[in-house]
Amino acid sequence: MANSSATAHTGNHYLNHSKGLMSWLTTLDHKRIGVMYLFSVLTFFLMGGVFALLIRMELFKWGGHNLLEANTYNKLFTYHGAIMVFLVVIPSIPAALGNFILPLMLGAKDVAFPRLNLASYYIFMTGACFAVLALFMRGADTGWTFYTPYSIRTNTTVILVLFGAFIAGFSSILTGLNFIVTIHKLRAPGLTWDRLPLFCWALYATSIIQVLATPVLAITLALLCMERIFQIGIFDPKLGGDPVLFQHFFWFYSHPAVYIMILPAMGVISEVIPVFSRKPIFGYKAIAYSSFGIALIAFIVWGHHMFVSGQSEFANFIFSLLTMFVAVPTGVKTFSWLATMYRGSLHFNAPMLYALGFLELFTIGGLTGIFLATLAIDVHLTDTYFVVAHFHYVMVGGTLMGLMAGLHYWFPKMVGKMYPEKPALIAFWLIMIGFNITFFPQFILGAQGMPRRYWSYLPEFTLLNRISTVGSWLIGIGFFYTAHYLAKAMRKGEKAVANPWNALTLEWQTSSPPPHENFIETPVVTSWPYEYLPENTTMPVNA
Amino acid sequence: MFNQAFAGTTPLQGSDIAVQWDSLYNFLVWLSIFFFVLVVGGMIYFVFAYRHHPGKKTQYITGSHFLEAIWIAVPTLLLLGIFTWGYSVYHSMTQAPSDAYEIRAIGKQWLWTFQYDNGRTTVGEAYVPLNRPVKLIMTSEDVLHSFFIPNFRIKQDVVPGMYSSVWFTATVPGKHQVFCAEYCGTSHSGMLAKIIALNDEQWEAWNNHKKLGAIPEAGSDFSSSSSDLSASRVVAQVSLAEQGRAVYETKGCLACHSVDGTQKVGPTHKGLFGSSVEMADGKVLIADENYIRTHIENPQKNTVKGFNPVMPTFKGLINETEMNALIAYIKSLK
Structure with missing residues (x-):
């Protein structure tokens, strides 16, 4: 790949190309849309995070009645879950970072359908508004899973939240469609499929799931809305419906959605580790194909959420067996990342720290997933804090670490300034240590039998809950500190060069920040993006 | 030693299944520790061994099909x-x-x-x-719940409109905690119960409506603040099946069904429970609780x-306690 920062530098870039609020709100530039997504997602992350801190505060003492009443608590965990899943984790990497980086990585001027891209953003925000609006009414207290028949009976404004998630789903579908076409049609000359960066492969696999699975969620939520309004009797046993059917529908989307959340993060890690190890990625093809392996298996394992739902023993047998195979492609990726570091020349800038953090947390998340895939073990552990700990290790340990890695990695490209390494290092350790203190005790709580979604708990669970709550404060401080130093860096940060990491993918071959249409001249690709030769071990920026 | 290492992290072993469960769980914990050390230990080793320094060179490796x-x-x-x-333990569950x-x-x-x-009801x-x-x-009666007994390592969702079941053999006497594990609204975390495992003597006393002494928590030697047992139960005079007979008669089942084998408008209920019944469309169903319901x-x-398909629906006309009694009665018609 052409390794030069020789793009003509005129001082003109996408941030100063046009000015004023309207120039942002009506922009068709994928970079600006990516930035708007990023700010929206981070705002929702702040909301969801504050709710999490309140939940942990309530659980500091056993017996309930500490800070919140039961109904308030139930609404808070519902909102924490729904906001984090639908408005933060799902759109975070694809819609925010993906939108910004994908066309740059492909050497394209924009995504295939820029207007559709902007429409996706507004659809997403409309959905988000409905969901947030419910907060100011009677809220919702169903849990983010909306299980029937409780979600039909509750007198909270669950319908607004359902409607919000329904609408936001369309944004996910359209973004997926846009990315698939972009990857197929807009690759720069010479960027063959076997030279495609792994982040693009990951986004491609993710987009396929978004396009195929999200409509099922839309149908399910629409049916649930109709059930609430017209009592049509699909899910409510009082009307002859089947409440377990809802779980099948729901998880048919929501299990693949888990991979919508994690695959892009894996893509980020696959970019960061070779760059900061100064070595070619180990097993390029295996990593690329394993994304598709995961995407494929994603569609046939939904029933593992339902081992104690009353589903037949035969169905449980099949779903448990299939679920085991998720661990194989996931293991392939993990071992390949590890092997990439072997005999490398490692630089520990913030993106690499977060990639290493990802490896640690995701390994625990993945291994505990095997516990839950094992039929007998799941019977005891399902619906306990073990599950809560497991999916936080995967979703936060995986996706959020991936987001933080990507955010720091591409920050110089996005704003043209460097983030400061020292505060980043401090924040990283706060988040990492805080995370493990918060969630590791929850594995033990779950194994001991503490069910999830409990406003009050028995006194024997006090100590571990207390440790967990203290950990949540460290995570909170870590993220607030990150917001602080990144905001400061945006204004006063050191100016970034075009390619601070001496990386080979195309987004680094244009100026930082990139010009309006990304490249002055369309780049031509002559080699694969991980061609790090033995002598090429230095970077313009050192940790 | 390997099986004791995580003893404090799981609840009391109150049943045979719990012992089997713990063996598998402990195996998985050790396996996870092995892989964690392999991956994260390897990572930490690489972090120290391959740290960048000026003039350092890397080795050009792109993969290995063998690995x-x-x-x-x-x-x-x-x-x-x-x-x-996992499946074999699950199967025995x-x-x-x-x-x-x-x-x-x-x-x-x-x-x-x-x-x-025996006709008793306890809450x-x-x-x-x-x-x-x-x-x-x-x-x-309303929304989803889930019956969870950590000491026995079992859990089963409880679904309105159908029957699900769970079984266990308690091997430790005393009280075992029950949680509701499926979110069910405001007081979900207050939906607690106890399984009280009685030895032969106590079991006989309970069946003969005699008052029991204080029952301790399972695994403790001390009698904890046990509630007055008689206060929490409604003592019934007739068996559950007898209660079911009353429901059977008042709801008018006898108009079309018999309990002695004669066929009326509808099939007889004598010998029905547990038998295989052929439907009009040819499929054969086992007459269990869900069938009758x-x-x-x-x-x-x-x-x-x-x-002929002439029976009206009784949905909403028979509550859950009546339904249980009715099924117990039909079951008793051998």
């Missing part, structure tokens, strides 16, 4: 082994012995009610014999072969 084959094959075999072990002592449980926001064959406490298989046949609430769904 890839290993890290595909080894996990696959291990996972298949784990799956098999789900296969209740046919001589299990049956109790009917009803969940509703936010308490558990238990009905016994919040289920009395069971020690060292004998017990089967709970459960349903819900569906045929009462939704009689047109499956009509027994040789009969």
Whole structure:
């Protein structure tokens, strides 16, 4: 790949190309849309995070009645879950970072359908508004899973939240469609499929799931809305419906959605580790194909959420067996990342720290997933804090670490300034240590039998809950500190060069920040993006 | 030693299944520690061994099919082994012995009610014999609940409109904690109950309506602040099946069904329970609790072969306690 920062530098870039609020709100530039997504997602992350801190505060003492009443608590965990899943984790990497980086990585001027891209953003925000609006009414207290028949009976404004998630789903579908076409049609000359960066492969696999699975969620939520309004009797046993059917529908989307959340993060890690190890990625093809392996298996394992739902023993047998195979492609990726570091020349800038953090947390998340895939073990552990700990290790340990890695990695490209390494290092350790203190005790709580979604708990669970709550404060401080130093860096940060990491993918071959249409001249690709030769071990920026 | 290492992290072993469960769980914990050390230990070693310094060179490696084959094959075999072990323990969790002592449980926001064959009903406490298989046949009056006994390592969702079941053999006497594990609204976390495992003597006393002394928590030698047992139960004079006979008669079942084998407008209920029944469309169903319930609430769904689909629905006309009694009665018609 052409390794030069020789793009003509005129001082003109996408941030100063046009000015004023309207120039942002009506922009068709994928970079600006990516930035708007990023700010929206981070705002929702702040909301969801504050709710999490309140939940942990309530659980500091056993017996309930500490800070919140039961109904308030139930609404808070519902909102924490729904906001984090639908408005933060799902759109975070694809819609925010993906939108910004994908066309740059492909050497394209924009995504295939820029207007559709902007429409996706507004659809997403409309959905988000409905969901947030419910907060100011009677809220919702169903849990983010909306299980029937409780979600039909509750007198909270669950319908607004359902409607919000329904609408936001369309944004996910359209973004997926846009990315698939972009990857197929807009690759720069010479960027063959076997030279495609792994982040693009990951986004491609993710987009396929978004396009195929999200409509099922839309149908399910629409049916649930109709059930609430017209009592049509699909899910409510009082009307002859089947409440377990809802779980099948729901998880048919929501299990693949888990991979919508994690695959892009894996893509980020696959970019960061070779760059900061100064070595070619180990097993390029295996990593690329394993994304598709995961995407494929994603569609046939939904029933593992339902081992104690009353589903037949035969169905449980099949779903448990299939679920085991998720661990194989996931293991392939993990071992390949590890092997990439072997005999490398490692630089520990913030993106690499977060990639290493990802490896640690995701390994625990993945291994505990095997516990839950094992039929007998799941019977005891399902619906306990073990599950809560497991999916936080995967979703936060995986996706959020991936987001933080990507955010720091591409920050110089996005704003043209460097983030400061020292505060980043401090924040990283706060988040990492805080995370493990918060969630590791929850594995033990779950194994001991503490069910999830409990406003009050028995006194024997006090100590571990207390440790967990203290950990949540460290995570909170870590993220607030990150917001602080990144905001400061945006204004006063050191100016970034075009390619601070001496990386080979195309987004680094244009100026930082990139010009309006990304490249002055369309780049031509002559080699694969991980061609790090033995002598090429230095970077313009050192940790 | 390996099996004791994580003893504090799991609850008391209150049943045989719990012992089996713990063996598998401990194996998985050790396996996870192995892989964690392999991956994260390897990572930490690399962090120190391959740190960048000026003039450092890397080795150009792009992959190894040999290594890839290993890290595909080894996990696959291990996972298949784990799956098999997990399924075999699960299988024994789900296969209740046919001589299990049956109790009917009803969940509703936010308490558990238990009905016994001897006609008693208890709330919040289920009395069971020690060292004998017990089967709970459960349903819900409102939303989803889940019956979770950590000491026995079992859990089963309780679904309105149908029966699900769970079974266990308690091997430790005393009280075992029950949680509702499926979110069910405001007081979900307050929907607690106890399984009270009684030794032979206590079990006989309980069956003869005698007052029991204070029962301690399972695993403790001290009698904790046990509630007055008689206060929490409604003592019934007649058995559950007898109560069911009254329901059977007042709801008018006799108009079309018989209990002595004569065929009327509808099939007789004598000898029905547990038998295989052929439907009009040719399929054969086993007449279990769910069969009887569906045929009462939704009689047109499956009509027994040789009969006309004329039965009206009784949905909403029979509550859950009556339904349990009715089924117990039909079951008693041998």
